[in-house]
Amino acid sequence: MATATTEVVTAPTTATIPQYKGAELGRSTVQASRSAFAGLLLRDLTVLKKNLKEFLPRTILQPFLLVFVFLYVFPTIGQGIGSGGGVAGESTFATVLVAGVVGLSIMFQGIQAVALPMVQEFGYTREIEDRVLAPMPVSLVSIEKIVSGAIQGLIAALIVFPIAAVVHSKDIHIHLQVHWIQLFVMIPLACIMCSSLGMTFGTRFDPRTVPMLFGVIVIPMTFLGGTYYAWTALSPVKLAGWSWLQTLVLVNPLIYVTEGFRAALTPSHHMHLYVIYPVLIGFCALFLWQGLLGFRRRVLS
Amino acid sequence: MARAVLASDDSDLADVDTHRGGDVIIRTSDLTKVYPGMDRPAVDKLNLEVRRGEIFGLLGPNGAGKTTTAGMLTTMVIPTSGGAVVGGIDVVNQPALAKQAIGVVPQQNTLDRALTVWENLYFHGRFFGMSAGDSRTAADELLEEFHLARWGKAPVMALSGGMAQRLMVARAILHKPEIIFLDEPTAGLDPQSRLALWEILLRLHAGGQTILLTTHYMEEADQLCDRVAIMDHGHILALDTPEGLKAGIEADTIVSLHATGDLTKLARSLSRRRVVTNVVELDGELRVHVKGAADALPAVLETVDKSGSRLNDLTVHEPTLETVFINLTGKELRD
Numbered sequence: 001m002a003t004a005t006t007e008v009v010t011a012p013t014t015a016t017i018p019q020y021k022g023a024e025l026g027r028s029t030v031q032a033s034r035s036a037f038a039g040l041l042l043r044d045l046t047v048l049k050k051n052l053k054e055f056l057p058r059t060i061l062q063p064f065l066l067v068f069v070f071l072y073v074f075p076t077i078g079q080g081i082g083s084g085g086g087v088a089g090e091s092t093f094a095t096v097l098v099a100g101v102v103g104l105s106i107m108f109q110g111i112q113a114v115a116l117p118m119v120q121e122f123g124y125t126r127e128i129e130d131r132v133l134a135p136m137p138v139s140l141v142s143i144e145k146i147v148s149g150a151i152q153g154l155i156a157a158l159i160v161f162p163i164a165a166v167v168h169s170k171d172i173h174i175h176l177q178v179h180w181i182q183l184f185v186m187i188p189l190a191c192i193m194c195s196s197l198g199m200t201f202g203t204r205f206d207p208r209t210v211p212m213l214f215g216v217i218v219i220p221m222t223f224l225g226g227t228y229y230a231w232t233a234l235s236p237v238k239l240a241g242w243s244w245l246q247t248l249v250l251v252n253p254l255i256y257v258t259e260g261f262r263a264a265l266t267p268s269h270h271m272h273l274y275v276i277y278p279v280l281i282g283f284c285a286l287f288l289w290q291g292l293l294g295f296r297r298r299v300l301s
Numbered sequence: 302m303a304r305a306v307l308a309s310d311d312s313d314l315a316d317v318d319t320h321r322g323g324d325v326i327i328r329t330s331d332l333t334k335v336y337p338g339m340d341r342p343a344v345d346k347l348n349l350e351v352r353r354g355e356i357f358g359l360l361g362p363n364g365a366g367k368t369t370t371a372g373m374l375t376t377m378v379i380p381t382s383g384g385a386v387v388g389g390i391d392v393v394n395q396p397a398l399a400k401q402a403i404g405v406v407p408q409q410n411t412l413d414r415a416l417t418v419w420e421n422l423y424f425h426g427r428f429f430g431m432s433a434g435d436s437r438t439a440a441d442e443l444l445e446e447f448h449l450a451r452w453g454k455a456p457v458m459a460l461s462g463g464m465a466q467r468l469m470v471a472r473a474i475l476h477k478p479e480i481i482f483l484d485e486p487t488a489g490l491d492p493q494s495r496l497a498l499w500e501i502l503l504r505l506h507a508g509g510q511t512i513l514l515t516t517h518y519m520e521e522a523d524q525l526c527d528r529v530a531i532m533d534h535g536h537i538l539a540l541d542t543p544e545g546l547k548a549g550i551e552a553d554t555i556v557s558l559h560a561t562g563d564l565t566k567l568a569r570s571l572s573r574r575r576v577v578t579n580v581v582e583l584d585g586e587l588r589v590h591v592k593g594a595a596d597a598l599p600a601v602l603e604t605v606d607k608s609g610s611r612l613n614d615l616t617v618h619e620p621t622l623e624t625v626f627i628n629l630t631g632k633e634l635r636d
């Protein structure tokens with residue numbers, strides 16, 4: 001090393017810095033943040049486009065399998081759920097399920113598009129450091145990540161409809177009855193809530209504890225999140241006169257998402273909107289706060 | 302600290318002051334970081350001034366507090382107390398604003414693996430508010446300039462360590478920041494890549510770029526930096542031009558010798574000689590600092606002979622920044 005280094009002390013006399021136009025100096029933080037935020041979003045969308053080969057299968061497969069098994073295989077082999085009520089019963093279940101699958105898909109995007117990448121990021125790669133050094137407050141960097149996760153959640157939700165429309169046994173009819181205003185409130189609310197939940201998890205788990213995240217949190221959340229049943233239908237599950245399951249699942253944020261979509265998309269019974277929306281907004285605020293806090297703690301020391 | 306300020310106060314002041322106008326671009330005041338759960342500060346009441354246009358080096362061993370210092374100046378580490386102004390902006394209170402003025406090459410590879418080599422540069426430009434056109438031109442020109450044009454479409458994983466480091470430097474300067482920070486930019490690089498990177502830094506320097514780099518290679522500090530702060534345990538032990546630092550140790554030659562026998566006794570006898578200014582014992586080796594090289598070597602040999610020790614090996618070299626470091630701390634820079 002020492003021998004090689006002695007040769008180079010010749011400082012070049014001519015500067016050859018390229019002559020392109022650099023960033024404008026002295027912009028206000030608001031101005032700089034706005035363009036940085038747009039830049040980060042553009043980066044994420046570019047990456048999403050590049051990774052469609054991974055994004056599409058992971059987004060399509062789960063709703064497809066759920067719909068395929070419950071709405072095609074089961075009715076076809078004569079063990080259709082709700083078949084006690086004949087084809088009408090099966091169709092009622094199908095209607096309940098579709099709203100549930102929309103909610104579930106959004107939640108999985110929150111985990112896959114935000115939580116897992118963040119775990120990787122803080123566990124090994126530290127790639128996000130360059131984005132954290134973009135001229136904007138650190139909290140905006142995490143908000144951008146949440147927004148990009150929410151966009152992926154939206155795409156995932158939309159993908160469910162064509163799948164459900166096509167994949168089911170021919171006797172089943174899914175009764176959709178769209179309340180557009182509710183839908184336009186539900187979609188962003190659910191997408192941002194799930195994406196923030198992803199940020200909250202992603203900044204608190206590390207690569208070693210990720211299996212725990214799935215086994216102990218995500219799986220119970222999905223099974224007890226009203227995907228396969230309406231919350232209102234849980235009251236018969238009783239112990240000493242107390243509908244315990246119906247009460248316990250209230251701590252699960254996913255239940256409000258699936259119920260909200262049930263209300264917005266179908267004529268089925270659902271939890272009261274006066275409960276769904278305030279609680280969803282509450283969870284949204286809680287996870288945003290915890291997500292931003294977690295991100296800040298992980299990138300700054 | 303007083304010592305650090307004084308060190309550049311006399312002989313080298315003129316030299317330093319004429320350097321590119323010399324207005325201060327980074328100033329820290331009692332900058333301190335205590336990490337949670339640590340009992341002593343990683344950086345302790347640091348007072349530092351970096352002048353516009355200079356290459357300023359923070360030289361120190363592992364754990365000296367170099368990364369922590371760079372981290373506080375680049376908004377990534379929040380100081381426990383004290384302040385820092387970078388490019389006229391208070392980094393502690395206005396981190397978002399300060400980020401416009403700086404470019405950073407962190408200690409570890411932080412290239413975006415989801416993007417190609419070219420895209421890493423292009424999107425960096427977009428983050429800093431450059432237009433699509435300007436970002437594209439900048440990415441093209443920098444890839445050309447840094448001899449990476451051939452790799453533009455490659456994923457960053459395909460780059461060698463040296464190329465990845467060059468790309469990180471290109472990315473750091475792309476938005477034309479006032480100051481760039483490089484944290485151990487050549488650690489782990491092969492000698493050739495190191496030379497290539499030094500050349501790039503010297504070229505940026507020639508173009509007036511202010512550069513703050515941290516390193517634990519004394520050759521790097523010596524050959525690249527206009528001024529060097531020697532750091533250990535969160536403190537600056539000395540700060541001066543490399544020449545000034547070396548001149549400060551009052552020796553023109555260092556005689557390193559391996560000998561058998563009682564080294565401590567030998568060291569004592571050696572230090573009684575007039576030509577010997579200092580003797581440091583390090584891992585079974587004696588570093589004898591001598592002044593007046595002509596009659597120094599015979600004097601040293603004679604002393605070794607008389608002490609009854611047997612000489613195994615002897616090398617003679619000029620003082621280096623490592624010598625300065627050993628003189629200040631009694632230990633070696635590298636382990």
Ligand SMILES: Nc1ncnc2c1ncn2[C@@H]1O[C@H](COP(=O)(O)OP(=O)(O)OP(=O)(O)O)[C@@H](O)[C@H]1O
Nearest residue numbers: 301336339343361362363364365366367368369370
């Ligand atoms: N995030 C952290 N949490 C707790 N302690 C830390 C953290 N980062 C650094 N330290 C401690 O602070 C001290 C200074 O570390 P720093 O990384 O600044 O040193 P350095 O000079 O950059 O060393 P190196 O050559 O190893 O990069 C060390 O004792 C280190 O263990």
Ligand SMILES: [Mg+2]
Nearest residue numbers: 367368369408
């Ligand atoms: Mg370091």
